[in-house]
Amino acid sequence: xxxxxxxxxxxxxxxxxxxxxxxxxxxxxxxxxxxxxxxxxxxxxxxxxxxxxxxxxxxxxxxxxxxxxxxxxxxxxxxxxxxxxxxxxxxxxxxxxxxxxxxxxxxxxxxxxxxxxxxxxxxxxxxxxxxxxxxxxxxxxxxxxxxxxxxxxxxxxxxxxxxxxxxxxxxxxxxxxxxxxxxxxxxxxxxxxxxxxxxxxxxxxxxxxxxxxxxxxxxxxxxxxxxxxxxxxxxxxxxxxxxxxxxxxxxxxxxxxxxxxxxxxxxxxxxxxxxxxxxxxxxxxxxxxxxxxxxxxxxxxxxxxxxxxxxxxxxxxxxxxxxxxxxxxxxxxxxxxxxxxxxxxxxxxxxxxxxxxxxxxxxxxxxxxxxxxxxxxxxxxxxxxxxxxxxxxxxxxxxxxxxxxxxxxxxxxxxxxxxxxxxxxxxxxxxxxxxxxxxxxxxxxxxxxxxxxxxxxxxxxxxxxxxxxxxxxxxxxxxxxxxxxxxxxxxxxxxxxxxxxxxxxxxxxxxxxxxxxxxxxxxxxxxxxxxxxxxxxxxxxxxxxxxxxxxxxxxxxxxxxxxxxxxxxxxxxxxxxxxxxxxxxxxxxxxxxxxxxxxxxxxxxxxxxxxx
Numbered sequence: 001x002x003x004x005x006x007x008x009x010x011x012x013x014x015x016x017x018x019x020x021x022x023x024x025x026x027x028x029x030x031x032x033x034x035x036x037x038x039x040x041x042x043x044x045x046x047x048x049x050x051x052x053x054x055x056x057x058x059x060x061x062x063x064x065x066x067x068x069x070x071x072x073x074x075x076x077x078x079x080x081x082x083x084x085x086x087x088x089x090x091x092x093x094x095x096x097x098x099x100x101x102x103x104x105x106x107x108x109x110x111x112x113x114x115x116x117x118x119x120x121x122x123x124x125x126x127x128x129x130x131x132x133x134x135x136x137x138x139x140x141x142x143x144x145x146x147x148x149x150x151x152x153x154x155x156x157x158x159x160x161x162x163x164x165x166x167x168x169x170x171x172x173x174x175x176x177x178x179x180x181x182x183x184x185x186x187x188x189x190x191x192x193x194x195x196x197x198x199x200x201x202x203x204x205x206x207x208x209x210x211x212x213x214x215x216x217x218x219x220x221x222x223x224x225x226x227x228x229x230x231x232x233x234x235x236x237x238x239x240x241x242x243x244x245x246x247x248x249x250x251x252x253x254x255x256x257x258x259x260x261x262x263x264x265x266x267x268x269x270x271x272x273x274x275x276x277x278x279x280x281x282x283x284x285x286x287x288x289x290x291x292x293x294x295x296x297x298x299x300x301x302x303x304x305x306x307x308x309x310x311x312x313x314x315x316x317x318x319x320x321x322x323x324x325x326x327x328x329x330x331x332x333x334x335x336x337x338x339x340x341x342x343x344x345x346x347x348x349x350x351x352x353x354x355x356x357x358x359x360x361x362x363x364x365x366x367x368x369x370x371x372x373x374x375x376x377x378x379x380x381x382x383x384x385x386x387x388x389x390x391x392x393x394x395x396x397x398x399x400x401x402x403x404x405x406x407x408x409x410x411x412x413x414x415x416x417x418x419x420x421x422x423x424x425x426x427x428x429x430x431x432x433x434x435x436x437x438x439x440x441x442x443x444x445x446x447x448x449x450x451x452x453x454x455x456x457x458x459x460x461x462x463x464x465x466x467x468x469x470x471x472x473x474x475x476x477x478x479x480x481x482x483x484x485x486x487x488x489x490x491x492x493x494x495x496x497x498x499x500x501x502x503x504x505x506x507x508x509x510x511x512x513x514x515x516x517x518x519x520x521x522x523x524x525x526x527x528x529x530x531x532x533x534x535x536x537x538x539x540x541x542x543x544x545x546x547x548x549x550x551x552x553x554x555x556x557x558x559x560x561x562x563x564x565x566x567x568x569x570x571x572x573x574x575x576x577x578x579x580x581x582x583x584x585x586x587x588x589x590x591x592x593x594x595x596x597x598x599x600x601x602x603x604x605x606x607x608x609x610x611x612x
Contacts, residue, residue, distance in 0.1 A: 023047050023111055025118040029104050032124050033096050036286040037167065038064060040279075041104060042091045043118065049088055049109040060102040061123070064093045068280060093282065096125040164230075166191040168255050168285035170204055173368075176291045179244050180307035180338045181401045182370035183290065184214075186239045187255050189283065190225070190232040194262040196278060197580060201237065201257045204285075208250040208292075209242040212340060212366050219525040241366055243307075243338050247294035255285040295399055298406050302346055306398035308337015308370060312345070314394050314411035323386050323421035329379045331358075331394060331411070339364045339371035345396050347379075350389045352418075354382040383418040390415055504541035508534045508604050512597070519593055524582070527593065531600050532579035535572065538604055552576065564610065572603050 029041040045053070048071070055063070068091040096102070102125065107118045166189070173184040187203060198220070216238045225234040237255070244250060264277045295303075314331045321327050331345060339362065349355050356379065364373025383389065391414040399406055511534035518527035536550055545558055552573045559569045578596055 023109070023116050025107050025109065025116060027104060027107065027118045027121055029121060029123060032126060033094075034286075035096055035099050035125050035127055038093050038095050038282070038284045039123075040091055040093055040281065042089055043107040044087055044089045045107075045109055045116075046087055047109075047111065048086065049111070052110040053088075053090065054108055055092060056106045056108070058103065058105050060097055060100070060125075061094045061105055062097060063105075064095050064284070067092050091279070095284075096123070099125050099127060101125070165193050166195070166259070166261050166281065166283055168257055168283045170252055170255050170285050170288050172252070172288055172290065175289070176293065177244055178293050178307060178399065178401050179247055179295060180305055180341060180399070181244065182338065183209075183242050183244070184239070184368050185242055185252065185288075187237045187285075189235040189237065189257050189259075190227065191235075191261070192230070192232050196260040196262060196276075199258040199260065199280070202255070203238055204255050204288075205253045206240070206242050207253075208245055209252075210245055210338075210341060211243075212241045212371075213238065214241055214366050214368065215239040218523060241368070241370060243341060244290065244292040247292045250290045250292055252288040252290065254287050257283045259283065296404065299399070300397050300406075300408070302395045302408065303397040303399070303406065304343045304345070306333075306337060306342055306396065307401055308335055308339075308398060309400060310335035310337060310396070310398050310409065312394065312396050312409050312411055314391075314414065316391075316414055316416065319415065320417040320419065321383065322419050323383055325421060326380050326382050327416075329381060329391065329414070331377045331379075332374055333376075333396070334374040336367075336372045337370055337398065339373065339375050342375055344377050345394050347394050348392050349381070350383075350391070352383060352385045352387070352389070354384060356380045383416070386418045386420045388415070388417055501542055501544065504538050505604065505608055507541065508538040511537065512601060512604075515597065519597065524593070528579045528582045528596075531596065532576060535576055535579075535600055535603070538607070539572070542607065564607075568603070568606055568610075571599075571606075575599050575603055 024046055026044045027041060028044070030039055033039040043053075043055070057063070069089065071086070071088045090107075092105075094105070101122050104121045104123050106120065109116050168189050169187075171186040171188070177183055185204075185206075215236070217236060220235050220237070222233040222235060225232050259281060261279050261281050262276050263279050311334050312331065313334075314329060316327055316329050318327045331347070333339075333342060333345075344358055344360075358377040358379045361376040361378065362373075364371045364375060393410045393413050395408055395410040397406055397408045511530055515527050515530035515534065518524075518530055539545060539555055539559075540550055543558060543562065545555065556569050556573065560566065575596065582596070
């Protein structure tokens with residue numbers, strides 16, 4: 001009885017203490033942000049705000065994305081003094097639209113009819129160069145004052161650039177170009193903190209550009225890189241060469257990465273375990289503006305949009321050929337430039353030549369400065385009349401972006417002698433004129449046969465014959481059988497969950513077979529992804545778990561309800577976590593991958609052996 005009264009007294013005391021505490025809102029924000037880039041602000045309040053928590057808007061500081069919320073509570077008893085702490089946190093993403101000093105959006109909450117507001121703070125918005133200089137000075141100052149770092153409060157926000165620990169960049173080698181001039185774009189993520197996983201990412205849209213992928217790693221790798229005197233790990237997502245298709249201002253949209261960042265380590269409280277503090281962040285690069293200049297005056301009718309440095313040559317496979325026999329003309333353009341966008345040259349053929357659309361052969365490769373190699377247009381030509389003919393010189397004009405000038409190149413004239421061809425009757429000439437004297441009765445035109453033709457019906461009539469009725473009977477029986485089988489299939493398919501449960505093991509084996517192929521071809525990222533899909537898919541189908549509930553916590557909860565051994569559940573979760581971490585960690589040895597494959601198969605088999 002004494003214990004019951006003690007518990008009741010303790011609860012009453014905690015409620016009174018909670019009501020009596022002062023409500024306050026604290027704000028943790030950087031003092032400096034980069035113009036056009038995202039930064040994070042964390043709002044904390046020492047009570048549960050319910051749905052009364054709000055953030056004021058600001059024209060210069062625009063909100064981006066959805067907030068990340070969390071809460072924590074603790075009770076401590078020291079020398080008989082009971083202290084209860086509750087904290088609700090909400091992390092918001094903002095983007096500064098211009099340089100200057102602006103107020104950070106204020107948070108407010110309404111409790112028992114009274115409104116509480118956070119204290120006013122300001123943030124300085126600078127450009128990229130200023131931010132880089134500030135980061136370098138901060139790093140030097142930290143090194144100089146390392147022996148005195150304990151003098152400063154750990155809770156005070158650090159005077160550093162908002163996104164200098166993890167940031168995304170889209171680099172271009174030029175911000176001004178002509179139409180069709182190649183631009184190298186490199187897409188990277190930089191970090192000097194640990195990243196436990198990349199949840200999702202979206203590459204920029206290159207609207208208004210023709211894009212060719214130069215490099216796109218199948219597995220993300222960390223490489224050390226020095227940025228303005230500070231060491232970072234960089235992750236290359238894609239390197240592309242883009243060609244502007246129209247003049248004016250074109251914008252490369254931001255590169256976005258959703259990732260989990262380790263921001264620090266905390267003590268686990270009473271038991272003293274060290275835990276990682278992980279923030280889920282959506283990192284976003286600045287949009288890139290490209291000024292595209294139109295072609296200058298001076299282009300001729302032979303200009304078809306070629307930009308670069310080229311040469312041209314043309315040759316035929318014969319010099320003399322009989323009429324109505326085909327020969328080929330190959331026009332080859334060599335050099336460096338926008339080969340991907342080159343169209344066929346303007347060629348004036350003799351009127352007595354029948355010319356077919358050319359076969360185009362690309363023999364060029366992509367490089368950081370554009371396409372290098374050659375492009376060949378092969379024409380098939382049928383001369384319809386004998387004589388001496390000339391294919392005039394083929395002229396081509398291209399624009400050189402470096403010299404900002406046009407250059408015209410041309411081939412030599414080609415002489416073709418067409419002799420009289422043989423009349424094989426197999427070629428239809430569009431140009432040969434036919435006279436009455438050329439038409440012969442009995443050869444070109446046959447007479448109509450008249451008189452008794454003595455026509456006979458050599459096949460019996462099928463309609464209403466014995467075979468006719470047999471075929472109809474078989475068709476009727478086949479339709480009845482089809483309807484019965486179809487109804488049975490519909491009944492089976494209506495039980496969707498039952499079908500999935502029965503096919504869970506078979507489907508997982510298919511995915512593991514695919515994973516084995518990826519393992520043998522050293523495609524690690526696809527291997528780990530396929531093993532994880534096999535396990536997630538097996539659990540979802542076998543235990544009828546919806547996709548939205550496919551989390552490790554939900555899986556454990558649902559499987560425990562099915563009386564599955566907790567040790568087997570933990571084994572499943574451990575294999576899933578290994579797959580997730582391995583996708584973004586350095587490659588494991590072959591034995592480690594084989595062990596993971598075996599463990600995944602064993603886990604599925606252990607589930608199959610359970611009676612459920």
